[in-house]
Amino acid sequence: MDVINVQELGPEISEDIAGYELVFFIDAGIDQENNYEIKEIIPLYKNPIFSHHISPEMILAITKELFGVSPAAYLVSVRGYSFDFGFEITREAQENSEKAIDRIKEICMNWLSQKR
């Protein structure tokens, strides 16, 4: 398992994920009711508005097109509350993150058990 920490998604991420079977795209969310949201995503072409604003679905599509593989993937959106400058995330966001991580672990375990 590897963690890649980037500020934005770029086309080159496609080569990074091409060697993996399961990928989670994790980011902060603002316009959502739930504390965290996880949904399975599939390769999907969307017209990119900006070079640095390529959607996770689009990254999957590029990966499939360029490298011929399509890892299982989930988009994880963790609700954030304050995006001002600071040194720590808020307590609520921290709690949301922990819940999301627990759910990600569950998905990983299920995925592994199905693989076996």
Next chain:
Amino acid sequence: MTQKITIQPVTRIEGHAKITIYVNDDGKVDNAYFHVDQFRGFEKFSEGRPFYEMPIITPRICGICPVSHHLAAAKACDAIISAQIPRPAKLLRELMHMGQVIQSHSMHFFELAGPDLILGWDADPKIRNVVGLIEANPELAIKAVKLRKFGQEVIAKLGGRRIHPNYAVPGGVNNTLSIQDRDELLRDIDTMIPYIQEGVALAKDWIEKNRTMVEEFGVFSTGYMGLVNEDGGLELYDGKVKLIGKDGNLLELFDRSEYLNYIGEHVEDWSYLKFPFYKKLGWPDGVYRVGPLARLNVATKINTPLAQEEFKNFKSINGGKPVEGSLYYHYARLIEDLYAAERAKELLLDQDILSDDILVTTDKILPEGVGVIEAPRGTLFHHYWVDERGSITRANLIVATGHNNWAMSKGVEEVAKRYVDGKNITEGMLNRVEGLIRCYDPCLSCSTHAVGKMPMVIDIVSKSTGEVIKSIKRE
């Protein structure tokens, strides 16, 4: 009745902007404006911070060219502590910069400009993007991905991560380059150089086939500014600032610390981005351009062999006089890309690149310091004033896109007048107007984005009634 056409945001650039085009009753374009309508205030909220934090704070201006801000800030900090950094540290910083130039220039040509040039200005916008490129030429697309990744690997091996590295510090850098990392980069660089040459050939071929458009698309006279080395050659990391006039004659050659003597900034009430100009000629006669086209216009040579061969061809375009066409930015950008790859190889082969003599310290705190670097998009100045404790009391950043602000506005107007028919507005016409902006690869600063939050809206509005006559939205 005058119509107002708004293109907002402009797509395939870095950051937020909009274009407003005013069309008269005859369907002709009266005038057009390029607005930068975002404001982030980095200069203001830097005040009070310790100067040595600036190489970490200022890269947050952008996720595409953070290395430029990182290094310009470090150079300004060097000046504040009056440090002459060791040669190995300078080589390592320059290597990181070459990585940034490779990833930024390659991404721009293949992924931002490429859709217009390779798929066509009037191609369906649904496929006129990186995916369309992949479908049209997957082999080329893989090379583009690998080029960007290579550039980012250079940055990551030195600074720990691809974006927002933590590497340059006042007086040098904070880490050495391992033999293993050096060898890995050397192994890959010989693959990258032919990839870039392929891009150069592609650009030249496109120019040849579209000669008429190239010679009329955003062509106008300005001055040009860029760094040059001691021999007058292309320089991206350090050197003197050279300013030439419209005819190519030398106007100024000055040290970075003197920039305020030569550069003024004009303000318009319709844009947050200021308009720099050459003070001695005043506003607007003193407008100039920066970036790849400008750098090749001010340089007399390039000190790497493959790029020098292309440079000779570039110089022949206008008989040695400045090349004025905005579309030539694409060709110039790829020549620089080639130089950056060749220069990266030179740096990696230099024995000092592995040295651990990477930092000097001093106990001085001078009242101010200026850093300058050639960011991928043009000359970038960082100027900090500090108190006796080293806290920032004032900061002035002149970014590459600011220098080109007038040129982009001028170009937008020229292209709109030439291509936009107010009585029969097509998406392809407006894409040409956006395409002018993309020639300059402006970086209007990007930061946090939320999924799905940036639609593009083109509104055509009656100026007299305020009625929206036509609205186009891209998701």
